[in-house]
Amino acid sequence: MKNQKLLVAASAAALLLLSACSKVNADNYAKIDAGMTRDEVHSILGSPDDSSGGGIGDLTMTTETWKGSKQTIRISFVGDKVALKALGGKDEK
Template sequence: MKLRSLAMLSFCVLLAACSKVNQENYSKLSAGMTKAEVEKLLGSPTDCSGALGMSSCTWGDKTSFISVQYAGDKVLIFSGQGLK
């Protein structure tokens, strides 16, 4: 049973370490990037919403996230919190 718990804990730590929501990827974002370029860098967003040609997508959770606002298909502004 201990081996199973240790394996599960190791998997969770490894999964967290592989997150694309990190300072390194945040620093690669820039205004004017396309949605496709951002998704190639960060993967599929956790949540998106929008209207009238403007949209906002978020990657991560409440404690560690990257938020990107688009005008059409291009990054307008972006922000991050709790990135490591």
Template sequence: MKTLTRLLCLAALCAAATACSKVTVENYDKIRVGMTYDEVKQLLGAPNRCSDVMTVKSCTWGDEKRHVQVSFVADQVVLFSSENLR
């Protein structure tokens, strides 16, 4: 019985974490070209990963199935896209 209770608690925590995600259509719609990295980070939270190639910093929020990707040059948004946001 303790195992079942623990599993249910774990499932509830996972569901709550997903529900609180800032990677939403509403927040994606607020991203604008020219925003700074800090402004996007404030909107979406900390990115899951970033990479720097030449002068472009590309960051991804979310996972492989559902995410927002933003590219920055000189700390400003130049390009952004999303996949499977609901």
């Protein structure tokens, strides 16, 4: 029983630490600049939670979304370069 309580407490502490380390925040959003490559953005924010896109001929546009507990970051790429970015709160769609 004592080991079980210790395991639950350790798991809760680990979850709290991981949630506090979210890369989806205003500081990281501010590091993203127009013209950055997708790889540069991924090195700052990690892998996106969602991605959608399309193209016409040789022109492709992709929007990638990172979802944090309090904020969402959306980055639109034309080709492989940042064209647009948006930072929203948890309740924004």
